[in-house]
Amino acid sequence: MTSTIHDPDALLALGQALQGAGYRFVTVTPATHRRVNDRPGNAHANDLRGVFGWSRPFREDAVPAAILDLMRRAGALRETKNGLCATVRASTIGERLYFHSAFPTHADDAVFFGPDTYRYIAALKRSMETLAPPQRAVDIGAGSGAGAIEVACRFPGCEAVGADINDYALELTAVNARLAGAANVPTAHSDLLNDLDGGFDLALSNPPYILDPAKLRYRHGGDMHGAGLSVSIVDAALARLNPGGSLLLYTGIAIVDGRDAFLETVRPTLDARCASWTYEELDPDIFGGQLGCEGYEDVERIAAVWVRATVRG
DSSP states (O other), X not given: OOOOOSOXXXXXXHHHHXXXXXXXXXXXXXXXXXXXXXXXXXXXXXXXXXXXXXXXXXXXXXXXXXXXXXXXXXXXXXXXXXXXXXXXEEEEETTEEEEEEOSSOOSTTOOOOSHHHHHHXXXXXXXXXXXXXXXXXXXXXXXXXXXXXXXXXXXXXXXXXXXXXXXXXXXXXXXXXXXXXXXXXXXXXXXXXXXXOSOEEEEEEOOOOBOOTTOOTTTBOOHHHHTHHHHHHHHHHHHHEEEEEEEEEEEEEEEETTEEHHHHHHHHXXXXXXEEEEEEEEESOXXXXXXXXXXXXXXXXXXXXXXXXXXXX
């Protein structure tokens, strides 16, 4: 089933209503989400956080009538045997609110948002403190648009393109940008940068990096235990960055017998094309439960890494 927003203006108004109500929610890992929802008393939502954060079924009287009306108009409401459910989740980073897919995310066009997003945005904000203001940026695989939107808000004179192969992600990015007051976030359907013209001063990405047997687009990172897509992003970005432009990449890397195959693969390209680059492990051990899945039999850990590279001027 293809996801879509029936009325973007209604979804925008819904986000504004949530912000006006003081809504805050930090989205956790799927495993934590399941554990919390399985606790006694958490089968149904009784407030906005339960509805839009924990994705719990609810009765009509659990939310204000005006919010329920906006959900219907936006196409963000469905009926289940256990009650009504929101088809979107709403997460907050600081004062900004981002819509993304409701839990659980099983659809091929699901838009994922979670702890990786928080690490990504935190690293992005740190890097932007010392980054020359770009005129044109691109968020490759934008998802909810969090990266592009944060760049656009930090650099109002920059066109920050949200690029993705997922049309639903582009719809959500457009609404989330309006919620943030960022008018400088155009969206574009593009496989990596293949469908975009021109060069960029900044390329950023938080791509899928899991080896997923179902090959769901929001999870599957390709070969090399899921690092293949990240390698392709490094190659594509460095080829399209303007002189002096920067790549900022957050991804997860499988470590096998102490070796980082991703770093070994991209190092020659970074050395050849970049005036400078850094590689940092932000977290040495994420998604430990993935190690019990098919294809990870030889992996000892998955590390979250941050790549910052500046091409030669």
